[in-house]
Amino acid sequence: MTDRTPPRRRPYRLLSRRSWPEAHFLADVLRAETVGGGLLLLGAVVALLWANSPWRSGYAALGEWVPWSGGHGLHLDLSLAAWAADGLLAIFFFVVGLELKREFIAGDLRDPRRAALPVVAALGGMLVPALCYVAVTLAAGGTGLRGWAIPTATDIAFALAVLAVVSSHLPQGLRAFLLTLAVVDDLFAILIIAVFYTADFHPLPLLAALLPIAAFAALVQRRRTWWWALLPLGALAWALVHASGVHATVAGVLLGFTVPVLSSRDGRPGLAERLEHRWRPISAGVAVPVFAFFAAGVSLVDVDLGGLLTDPVVIAVAVGLVLGKTLGVFGSTYLLARFTRAELDEEITWSDLLGLALLAGIGFTVSLLIGELAFGAGSAADERVKAAVLLGSLVAAGLATTVLVRRNRVYRRISERESRDSDGDGVPDVYQEETR
Template sequence: MPLPERNYVADALRAETVGGVLLLVAAVAALIWANTLGGSYEAVRGLHIGPASLGLDLSLQHWAANGLLAIFFFVAGIELKRELVAGELRDRKAAALPVVAALCGMATPAVVYFTVNALGGGSLRGWAVPTATDIAFALAVLAVIGTSLPSALRAFLLTLAVVDDLFAILIIAIFFTSKINFLALGFAAVGLMVFYLLLRRGVRGWYVYLPLAAVIWALMENSGVHATIAGVAMGLMLRCHRRDGETQSPGEHIEHLVRPLSAGLAVPLFALFSAGVSISGGAVHDVFTRPETLGVVLGLIVGKSLGIFGGTWFTARFTRAELNPDLRWPDVFAVASLAGIGFTVSLLIGELAFAKDLVLADEIKASVLIGSLLAALFAGILLKIRNNKYRRLCDEEERDEDQDGIPDIYELDKPEYHLRMAEILEAKAAEHRRLAEVASGARAGDDGPA
């Protein structure tokens, strides 16, 4: 492909909307393939490739879940590092609400799942399935619908989702690691230390880091710890603040290069090989009647919404943490509902939780798909309502019916002017301060290796 076209495709893949659409297309393709030519679908995703002598004779489905998703978590690690040094997580006061929201948004779905299955006699192994939020999918929905929503809304969702991903990784590492090869894990730790030292010394060149990253990943895969942990660990090691004379930090530069690979290849292929489940009328009925699958659906739709909104409200009500002045509580509830899209990581956790029961694993995947779809539809309606309100405020501020070049809002009598401007300006007053704080944070001191 010629360079201009290649650059155009790469830039498109960096857009959250495009990445979310590709993810959705891959999931739909998997469902169609699995429900029309199910035999060929199972044969392809069960095909084993890789050197058995290195412990890497894995199925295509396994390569997608453990290998390609490591790229996705590498990008997530960079995003988390950037938030820690120059974003919402840098300021403890500003970070308190999204961090507490993320924690409550993971705990409440787990409680919902546990309650449903304890009362219904179902398996408790899937408690972690509804705890995760899909960053790409959620941000894509927000980008498509929220054209006039305040930027603080996206910042809140991004910070919440990044923290959510971090704890999802910890859940995978702690609860879904059954047998550990300490020798391989030790060598992986040594590899990560070498990776860090090379970054610290300013060594450059993909030919150095790419083979080293592959070795670290292979060692982590053989250790018994989920291999995606290697991706997020390397992402967190990159420097994400800018030094004098730099237009981009190393972390920003590498994220810029790797994100198209993550959004255009890694995540869609994972969805293609993981989302293909047989869905019939009976299967859909089972999703809403079987305790394990019902617990996942209710966890994503009800648990996420109540957990995130409730955690945010109680923290703002009983601590010194404050909601961003640009946001209103209906905005927070819409974002809380949007976080119920648990697609990518929820599918992964579902595979790990029910690896020994393939039939139930497929039903859990179906419940993740249905729960995420319902959450997206519900959140989309709420966001559309909020988006229309903000658009009306913007139109009101810019309206100039007499065509004199001065918006009509500035030509009203003083009492009416103040009344009309209050609502508009209140929604925008703190944005400049927040942007200034973020900009100053991006120029802050060193936070790690070069």
């Protein structure tokens, strides 16, 4: 009598190795983000030193200087700090838009099984920190509830900079997961900003912005990369979105979404990948570090440190970043594995994932931006938010480093094995083993 028992399905491996083309693409992205993270860290340190030096008035005056006072009619009479937050960060979000579309069309997020993990982890990594923030502020009387979204964002550049400092050789699955988690995280952050932090909405400019966005889309869909046409259309779309009351960085995302991902010619990178390759260095090397320079300058001169560290908003943000992010990312991943047939990849342990979850608690760029939108740039509450984000990110980075350094030797051995190319064809042997 034959055995009719169906064969046991092989469990799906969480954080498993990606395909070689995807791994090669991610390696380029990670290198750019790591360098950008170092520049971001440099900008933040310079801002902190200047803001607490005898010349701190010069730092404040620089951020408050309005280059074009005649732009009031177009809502463009912005200070340098506002231009950094509203203007330069639009470049950052344009790259995010390109990255998001590529991941969902041609990247690993097109596979529902691969997409499930970063999406679930990102949701958990945003929901739990928000709940931690709300719980702390409600326990203190409800002061500062408007800032509930501050600890929900992960700064990928800052997190990768920490990895570079500790010289960690994380398995590719973990490094790719951190990047993908941050991409999905950014998508939800964009939605939060658009829905919850648009105070004064004007529909007509927003409707008018659809015209330059449509013209931009028509050109890129035909692979017309005329900078003399695309840049003015992008600037006009940004200005109209800004005038509508919606945060202007949303314009960058919308423009990024219009760019085609797949190439019309086989073997050539799509336009989204080429534009991302061109604009990522500007985003990571200029836009984000300059924003960090203007946003991170917290002056602690004559500040009651005891009162600062006991402030409900400061505690709520720090708890959300350190505890909330870790519980959200690690816990959601564990539950996904617990209640499905998925298992961790053989090269990865739960200790590795704990270190990654702690790294996700490094919030900077988007966290500072949401703090400004929630409490107003330059307000007393905004200054406390900056201090809290810096404090929480520093603690999260320190804890993550402690965990990951212990695994450093294992990561190095894995990295050396994966980089072998004994046949000299340019593709590491580990990517060929499954097809032999």
